[in-house]
Amino acid sequence: MDKSPELALTQMRKSVEKLGSSSANYGDPTLMRFLIARSMNPEKAAKMFVQWQKWRAKMVPSGFITESEVPDELEARKIYLQGLSKDGYPVMVVRGSKHFPAKDQVQFKKFVVHLLDKTIASSFRGREIGNEKLIGILDLQQITYKNIDARGLITGFQFLQSYYPERLAKCYLLNMPWFFVSVWKLVSQFLEQATLKKIMIVSNEEENREFIREVGEEALPAEYGGRAKLVALQDVKLNSTED
Numbered sequence: 647m648d649k650s651p652e653l654a655l656t657q658m659r660k661s662v663e664k665l666g667s668s669s670a671n672y673g674d675p676t677l678m679r680f681l682i683a684r685s686m687n688p689e690k691a692a693k694m695f696v697q698w699q700k701w702r703a704k705m706v707p708s709g710f711i712t713e714s715e716v717p718d719e720l721e722a723r724k725i726y727l728q729g730l731s732k733d734g735y736p737v738m739v740v741r742g743s744k745h746f747p748a749k750d751q752v753q754f755k756k757f758v759v760h761l762l763d764k765t766i767a768s769s770f771r772g773r774e775i776g777n778e779k780l781i782g783i784l785d786l787q788q789i790t791y792k793n794i795d796a797r798g799l800i801t802g803f804q805f806l807q808s809y810y811p812e813r814l815a816k817c818y819l820l821n822m823p824w825f826f827v828s829v830w831k832l833v834s835q836f837l838e839q840a841t842l843k844k845i846m847i848v849s850n851e852e853e854n855r856e857f858i859r860e861v862g863e864e865a866l867p868a869e870y871g872g873r874a875k876l877v878a879l880q881d882v883k884l885n886s887t888e889d
Contacts, residue, residue, distance in 0.1 A: 654681055654688050661692030667699055676776030683811035683840070698809050711760035713880060718750060719757035725879040727765055732862030735781045735815045736768045739867065739876065743788040747795040754798065758805050766813060767884050779815035781861060783870070787821035794826070799833045807838055818857050819847045820870065 655674055658681060662669045669677060677695065684690035713720060724744035728737040738761065748754035762780070769778045806814050822830070834842060848857050858871040866872025 651678065651681075651686075654686050654691075657688035658692050658695070661689050662695055665692060665696045667696045669695065673776050679777060679812035683807075694808075694811065698811075701809055705756070706759060706763075710763055711756045713760075716753055716757040716760050718753060719748070720880050722746075723878045723880070725761050726867070726876045727768060727879050727882045728867065728874055728877060729865040730769060731781050731815075731860070731865050733815070734769065735779050736765050737781045737783065737861060737865045738765045738879075739783045739785060739870075742784060742786045742793050743790075745793055745795060745798070747798060755801060755805075758802050761879060762805065762810055762813070764879065764882070764884060766810075768882060777812070779813055781815050782817040783820065783861075784817065785820045785870075786823060786826055789823065789826065791825070794829055796829050796832050799829075800836045803833070803837055803841060807841055814841065814844050816860065817845045818861075819845065820857075822847060822849065 655677055658677055659669045677691070680691040680695045680698070681688070684694055722744045724741045726739040726741070728739065731737050748757075765780045766778050767774075769780070819830070830847075837845075846853065846857065848854050854871065858866060861872070863872040863874075865874055867874050867876045869876065
């Protein structure tokens, strides 16, 4: 690590203290995610970090969201957690046709935290380093107007941007129907450029081959050109996220 990142990290830790908080329990890889998200500006990164700490304390006071807190969302079995991509990122699949706009927005927000935390934790090798990333796959095959949930998509991406900075390695949108294009244009207005650059709409054979190559056949379900089986989120057991 050269002097510039080291200096930025030192300045960020001091700025966190000035804001009345502490970064003592967090390693450099965690803080670096916030710095990258704020263009290496220590003051802005510190502000973002403290806001994340406050949000986390309020949203996830026990450290994680249990399955018993999100039963309605889990019942649909719409989220799948695969193994690691060829670059070592956990692969999360969302089946859009199994999703319907949530009646309970509080539970939905908790579910977003639950699935992101569990997906990230599935890549831990003993303990968290702090710079782990994930790959998201949103499959829009066979969706109808009843499945469309712009609000839910915006919530998910805004959580990633605000509270999980630099956790998203890549997001792939598959099988997008013509009527979803306008929905995606709306959602895109709420996304930062850094996020949009990580999103790939797979719309032809060449892009599909690139998608399979980047994710890797070992983690990719057979339905998408890989060799793995789909595994529902709740069927994956991790010590840190079990009830």
